[in-house]
Amino acid sequence: MADTYNNKQLFLKKLIYRSKYTGIKETDILLGKFADKYLQNFSYTDLISYKKLLESGDPRIWRLAVDQELPFNKKEEFLINLIKSFELNV
Numbered sequence: 001m002a003d004t005y006n007n008k009q010l011f012l013k014k015l016i017y018r019s020k021y022t023g024i025k026e027t028d029i030l031l032g033k034f035a036d037k038y039l040q041n042f043s044y045t046d047l048i049s050y051k052k053l054l055e056s057g058d059p060r061i062w063r064l065a066v067d068q069e070l071p072f073n074k075k076e077e078f079l080i081n082l083i084k085s086f087e088l089n090v
Helices: 002-020 025-041 044-055 058-065 074-089
Strands: none
Touching: 002 025, 002 044, 025 044, 025 058, 025 074, 044 074, 058 074
8 A cells, every 4th residue: 555655656746847847938837836736636547647638748738728629538628627727826
């Protein structure tokens, strides 16, 4: 059980780091603050979905955030909506 916890914590740290260093400064700031606030409470499944979103790249995340592209699935839609609501409250 402790090993599972340690693996999740390592995965979480990597995602937070990746969120802060995406390649575009504005995205780094937004996703870095978002990751700091939300990822700690995400399930492992949610973290994997977030990782897939990050891997889709900054341009796609931007298009999703400004409604120029539709999410692939409900999980991605949930994440984008959470990011959008966080952005409005920053």
